Structure formats: C-alpha cells, structure tokens
Amino acid sequence: MQLTENQKTEKEYFDLFRQHCELPCGTIEFSDKPDVVIRDEDNRRILGIEIANLYNSDGDGQDSEQKQRVNRLKVIASAEKIYQERGGRSIQLFIGFCQKNPIKPKRIERIAEDLASHVLKISTLSEAYHCHDPLDPTPEISFISHDGSESPKLMWDLWHSYSTPLLNVPRVKEMIERKAKKVRQYAPCGANWLLLIVDFWDPAQDQWMHWPAEESVEKTPFDRILIFNTATGIIEVLQRSQ
Structure with a gap:
C-alpha cells in the first residue's frame, strides 16, 4: 500500500524512534488508527502505536x-x-x-x-x-x-534564534486525554502505545525534555505513553494505577 504524505512523515519519525526504543519483533505496518501496527509471526500479539506531534501551543493563533x-x-x-x-x-x-x-x-x-x-x-x-x-x-x-x-x-x-521552553506538562496531559478518548476508534490491538513526537528542528515543537517526578496522569487505555525528542531521546509519562 502506498503511503500518504502524512504517513511518510510518521514513518520517518518512527524510524528514528525505533533506534532508541526496544520494540517487539514482528511485521511493521503503517496505517491509520493506530498509525503503526506491529504483528508477531502468528498474528497473536499485536501492538498498536498512535503517533502525534507535540507542539508548544495550538497553531490557530496568529502569534503561534x-x-x-x-x-x-x-x-x-x-x-x-x-x-x-x-x-x-x-x-x-x-x-x-x-x-x-x-x-x-x-x-x-x-x-x-x-x-x-x-x-x-x-x-x-x-x-x-x-x-x-x-x-x-x-x-x-x-x-x-x-x-x-x-x-x-x-x-x-x-536564522533560527529562540529560547527553548520547558516541557509543557498541562498541554501533554491535555493531548493524552484527547487521544485516550479516541482509542475505541482504533483497530483492535492487544496493546496500545501513545508516542508524542518533539521535533528538535522545529521551534514550534522543541522543548526541554523533563517530566517532573511528582507529575503523573490518570490511567489511560494506553499501555505506555512515550515522548520522543528527535535529538535527545525518550521519556515516559507515568500513569497512576487504578
């Protein structure tokens, strides 16, 4: 299946991400809802990964x-x-x-x-x-x-000259909540991850990658929530157990 332009971009991010994260063995497919599916040989274990860019602010405002x-x-x-x-x-x-x-x-x-x-x-x-x-x-x-x-x-x-802001924790929580509500629309998977991308080269996304130790989110349908900065690596968002 030919990838759309959006899927090509997601594939580029995912290829960078997989260099930093150990993933289960299996066939990788690029789709929609979720964006990436990894199937084992017997098709018994299926991991779905939803990918989204984490911008510092909404892009609707003229000053964004x-x-x-x-x-x-x-x-x-x-x-x-x-x-x-x-x-x-x-x-x-x-x-x-x-x-x-x-x-x-x-x-x-x-x-x-x-x-x-x-x-x-x-x-x-x-x-x-x-x-x-x-x-x-x-x-x-x-x-x-x-x-x-x-x-x-x-x-x-x-000429790119800007100050890098701290990770916008309230915005991360808002995006997680928004994505969690859509999991029911995904193709059935044995496990689901949420992967938030911070593109280091984009001033609209670049943020200092620090998740405060005292911060966590309510339990979501995602088994793991990961934030990947294309330059500095991965941090994981802690979910509170129910």
Whole structure:
C-alpha cells in the first residue's frame, strides 16, 4: 500500500524512534488508527502505536510559532523579489525575527519593503555584516547577517534564534486525554502505545525534555505513553494505577 504524505512523515519519525526504543519483533505496518501496527509471526500479539506531534501551543493563533514561520517566509520571499527587481547582487543572507514582536499579516509587505531596502544598502559591502535590531521602524526583524561575498545565486534564509521552553506538562496531559478518548476508534490491538513526537528542528515543537517526578496522569487505555525528542531521546509519562 502506498503511503500518504502524512504517513511518510510518521514513518520517518518512527524510524528514528525505533533506534532508541526496544520494540517487539514482528511485521511493521503503517496505517491509520493506530498509525503503526506491529504483528508477531502468528498474528497473536499485536501492538498498536498512535503517533502525534507535540507542539508548544495550538497553531490557530496568529502569534503561534506555526503561523509566524509562514509569515516570516512570506516576508523573505517578498523582500527577495523587491531586491532582485531593484538590481541587487546575489548574496547569501540570514534573517532573524523577534518572537516578542510577531508579524501581523497586514505588516508583511511593509516589513518586506524595509528589509529589501536595507539589504540593498549593505549588499555592496565586501566585509561581513552582522547586526542585531538593524531596522528601527521594523522591530519584527531582530538580526541580519551577510558574509560580504557574492554567491552564485541569491540565497536568503531564516536564522533560527529562540529560547527553548520547558516541557509543557498541562498541554501533554491535555493531548493524552484527547487521544485516550479516541482509542475505541482504533483497530483492535492487544496493546496500545501513545508516542508524542518533539521535533528538535522545529521551534514550534522543541522543548526541554523533563517530566517532573511528582507529575503523573490518570490511567489511560494506553499501555505506555512515550515522548520522543528527535535529538535527545525518550521519556515516559507515568500513569497512576487504578
């Protein structure tokens, strides 16, 4: 069966996860509800694993990291176009954005205009240029870096600079509760695990992996609840016995 794009992503995460976790032997299948099924040779023991990404916050709000990343990329794309139309030379540029000053959709073109105009001024410099808070009227931009050399092609990219928050325990509990209510919709399995993914490379997900010793959750239909950070490994959420 051909995997969907979502299942391909889940497979990539699962392949990383299985390098850190001992799993039962058997045939691995990628499906839906649950996302992964592991069957032994006799088809007697079946483990179902539900996979979900653990974001720091919901992506619905305009100030969320998920929405801000989209806005930042729009600013860069628009600024590049303005810059090229005005004859700017091909350079490599890194642009950092301020988390405390999120980009409002109606400001995207104004920020792009200010960015393009400023880069035109510095693009002719033969020495490296690194500046924090370079544009007074544009507080959304926090950093611009140009090494002074010309590139074969225009290469502008995001500069990731952010503070890593602590694991959001209330949000983890909320997600566990939400997922636990859906277990009845899964294909029957002898055991079920919940695997929460924290993608280290995604600022909207990255969190310090520490589960407080005094914290636990009510018993759920999941035999194990695991949180996997793609860079730092696995922690397990303790469930209170009934």
